[in-house]
Amino acid sequence: MSVTTAAHATAAQAAGLDALRRQDPEIADVILAEEARQASSLQLIAAENFTSPAVLAALGSPLANKYAEGYPGARHHGGCELVDVAERIACERAAALFGAEHANVQPHSGSSAVLAAYAALLRPGDTVLAMGLTHGGHLTHGSPANFSGRWFDFVGYGVDGESGLIDYGQVRALAREHHPRAIVCGSISYPRHPDYAAFREIADEAGAYLIADAAHPIGLVAGGAAPNPVPYADVVCATTHKVLRGPRGGMILCGAELAERIDRAVFPFTQGGAQMHTVAAKAVAFAEAGAPAFTAYAHQVVANARVLAAGLLTEGLTVTTGGTDTHLITADPAPLGVDGQAARSRLAAAGLVLDTCALPWGDARGIRLGTAAVTTQGMREAEMARIAVLFGVVLREERDAREVLAEVRELTRTYPPYPG
Known part of the structure; x- marks a missing residue:
């Protein structure tokens, strides 16, 4: 997609939001707040991603x-x-x-x-x-x-x-x-x-x-x-x-x-x-x-997931199967003294958004995360290693969640979902 086409799509979306603000400011506020949430935290839910402006334009079409x-x-x-x-x-x-x-x-x-x-x-x-x-x-x-x-x-x-x-x-x-x-x-x-x-x-x-x-x-x-x-x-x-x-x-x-x-x-x-x-x-x-850029993206998603999984292992989490072949990682934070539900809450407070999942042993829940969205933002292996360290810091409660959130927001400013 050309820069001009992307700019036109973004302009059309902005015009639509302006109309929505005038007609229904309550819903407009929800949309804008969600846009801000996505742009100021790391979306690590394995089932989520960021669509292109062109896809959004088709969704909002007549x-x-x-x-x-x-x-x-x-x-x-x-x-x-x-x-x-x-x-x-x-x-x-x-x-x-x-x-x-x-x-x-x-x-x-x-x-x-x-x-x-x-x-x-x-x-x-x-x-x-x-x-x-x-x-x-x-x-x-x-x-x-x-x-x-x-x-x-x-x-x-x-x-x-x-x-x-x-x-x-x-x-x-x-x-x-x-x-x-x-x-x-x-x-x-x-x-x-x-x-x-x-x-x-x-x-x-x-x-x-x-x-x-x-x-x-x-x-x-x-x-x-x-x-x-x-x-x-x-x-x-x-x-x-x-x-x-x-x-x-x-x-x-x-x-x-x-x-x-x-x-x-x-x-x-x-x-x-x-x-x-x-x-x-x-x-x-x-x-x-079907474009070559997507092929590069898909392989980077996997490379990022492998680095993130290895980093979580280093931080002391138990990673199921010892790693990943895909975009998806499941892990047990129990070795750090926390279950999946509590881990999700702690990480969310630091701007690290993910899911819990069943584990194939016992009744405890683990965490499930993926690298599709952060790879769309342009992050690579170095950022994945940094994120893994943040996981360990948060789950061990070595730093206040607000300090880690500030570091997460620094990442999202460098790699925004939709560059201006």
Whole structure:
């Protein structure tokens, strides 16, 4: 994106905020305060990133006004000629980016994408094998509070107690015992690459569909920094935010033989009208992810995560699997005398924003963090080493959180999310 285009997008956003201030100052204040919060603290939540001004411009465009139930050329509303173009572009770009025969870009979220995949391939009561929730599985992988746990019979596989790595022997044994209709590979807190070929072999042996929930690594896949699940999985579900750096939303990739089933599972079975402003923003993000600069970015995300993980180990935290292959790190702060919930609170007070997560041992919660957003800001290995030291200082309570916050704000001034 050219500097001129970025400037025009920023100017348009500023004009929109001026109008909002006049009409609804209360909501304008919330938006401005959130903008300030993001710009004055480090966003280390593994599922978050900063979109480009171009993506934001598409999200705030008049496409938000258009109702477009159905698919290009077969809508249930008139006046869809132009949004049809946007959706076709988004689908073509997604399919080309990931080497898929078919892409559906309408899912409103990653969970919506997974719901549609289940709807296309399963019937209520079917058995599904997925990563157990305490080992890193997502809510859509069988939580009793989620549609998945209520509609299907989930069996959970886990990680090895010593290495923290997926126990593929256990996966195979469970598949032989339970004969699942589908196997799900993917998690929200597993920092290593899944062995998609091993999952494919186990699924074929069990006569099961293989669903890859690639919400977290799909951006790394786009940048060539993680293995691509598309050649192995029957269906790949993903988000378009996180490392991919697009708008909040989901997508589904599959082969041509499942295209119609997937499309009908998205609409009309699980969703109504597509959010066309979001679809257009996804198209923008796919184009950005296909550029050489994004490849460099994705590899820097991983390099940063490895340095940050090594730094946390040096500071005394227990890092699961001993490190990471991705943007994501999970760690146990217990050796520093604090649990995950307390660690998150202490770190937040110092401007270090992250999540807690389940750990694959005991009932304690750890912390989950990622390097996608800070890498978007331009930070590299030296900054990651510095951040790791700040973690240790805060968790050991060696300095007042306000002093550390001042240091964090120095970093964000040097590396702002959206340079002026």
